[in-house]
Amino acid sequence: WSNTLVGYFVGKRIPYKIVKENLEKKWRKWGSVQVISGVDGNFLFKFNNSTSCEQVLSNGPWEVWGAYLALKRWEEGMSLCKDSFSSIPVWVKLSNIPAELWTRTGLSYIASAIGVPLCMDAATAAGNRLSFARVCVEM
Known part of the structure; x- marks a missing residue:
């Protein structure tokens, strides 16, 4: 389970089939993902390796049907x-x-003025875009 993310859609319940189809298509370039329907509208996203998991986290935000997907790493x-x-x-x-x-x-x-920094998007981390930075913070 070390390469697993846990997520839920903020303010909206999205059917499993829609989540699976949409996110498998969006994340396919980083490898396969197993989408698991969890408890209370949560989903688990199990990746084959840590690189795929990190790519998904650092290239967000992700949305399906206009609903933002809040993601965090699975912890024991x-x-x-x-x-x-x-x-x-x-x-x-x-x-x-x-x-x-x-x-x-x-x-x-x-x-850190607004939350706990978690990661940056790929373009920010690489310094390929200097007009703005995108940072994921925990609030």
Whole structure:
């Protein structure tokens, strides 16, 4: 289960078949994923390897039928009820970043003003796009 993500759709229940079809198609470029219907509208997404799991996390946010998919890594002993999500990962767009803060440490420092920084999207991490940064923070 080490390469598994747990997620739920914020504000909407999406049928399993729709979730499976949509996300398998979106994530196929990183390998296969097993979509498992969980408790209380949650889903588990089991990947073949850690790289695929990390790619999905760092290339979000993801949505199906206009509903945002909140994702977090599975942890041993975690409850799969929606109520166990005491915080939610949110992607934020940071603009007008001073050049001296355009580093992993600098962007984490800025993002920490609103939450706990979790990861950056691929373009931000690689420094391929300097007009804005996208950082996922836990709020």
